[in-house]
Amino acid sequence: MQSLGRAFSILEAIADAGGIMGLSRLAEEVGLPLATIHRLLRSLVDLGYVRQEPNRQYSLGPRLMRLAGEATSRLGVWARPLLSEAVQELGESVNLAILDGDEVVYVAQVQPSTTLMRMFTEVGRRTLPHTTAVGKAILAAATDEEVRALLRRTGMPRRTPSTITEPEEFLRRLAQARERGYATDDGEQEIGVRCVAVAVPDAPRPMAMSLSGPTGRMDDATVERAAAVLGEVAGRLGAALSGAPAEVGLR
Known part of the structure; x- marks a missing residue:
């Protein structure tokens, strides 16, 4: 349940930022260590709910549509x-x-x-x-x-x-x-x-x-x-x- 709540916090933070956000700022907004944020982001990327852009920022993924x-x-x-x-x-x-x-x-x-x-x-x-x-x-x-x-x-x-x-x-x-x-x-x-x-x-x-x-x-x-x-x-x-x-x- 903790991981699920953190994953949704990440999605909401990206949405509040206009749909795209860098890793460091995301960790600051969510209040979690970089390693934890990175691990959760990798799971969300694999599932299609987050997309990693060429500039290495993260955006909301197409599966959310x-x-x-x-x-x-x-x-x-x-x-x-x-x-x-x-x-x-x-x-x-x-x-x-x-x-x-x-x-x-x-x-x-x-x-x-x-x-x-x-x-x-x-x-x-x-x-x-x-x-x-x-x-x-x-x-x-x-x-x-x-x-x-x-x-x-x-x-x-x-x-x-x-x-x-x-x-x-x-x-x-x-x-x-x-x-x-x-x-x-x-x-x-x-x-x-x-x-x-x-x-x-x-x-x-x-x-x-x-x-x-x-x-x-x-x-x-x-x-x-x-x-x-x-x-x-x-x-x-x-x-x-x-x-x-x-x-x-x-x-």
Whole structure:
């Protein structure tokens, strides 16, 4: 059990460092002797969960991709009971999205049974974070330098007349989201649709939960109420994903 725990500590340390790390730094981060780290790394390399790069650093291995893919596909199943609670409380569609590389991916959605409006947001849809409330909620935790680097890689294409296309304006909106505790999208992804989103705290990867509805129904009071409900539900989801999965859907 000790070796298993240490192996996972190594994988998590490499992930926290951006997916690649040198041996000395890894030993420092994990707090184990170099010889112990090296022995565990050799086992992880042999199994395909870690890869040794030509520069002798260690990166996450390709075999983890299957595990990550399956875990992500199950995320919607785990989250659905909580999303359903929010839908029952608020009466609008609720979504869960993760940051995958430089894109937002929607991994779960629950719609009210009476909805007649088809939303852009559907499970599996990928989009750029600058156009969405979930993207803002997730990137609000990043530094300005990290956000600028992402925007340079993706660009800021316009989807609607309301889409934010200037980096400094986007950073201003992120600062506003940090201050309020939630982010909004006012027709920036889809004309006639307003969204509010909150980050999922303590989640194993950056993710956010959002509520979407027609602009006519999503006034400021509704957005404030939705942010409070989503914040409570997102907190419970984050707690479950960080180590208490049995709590999902029990309240």
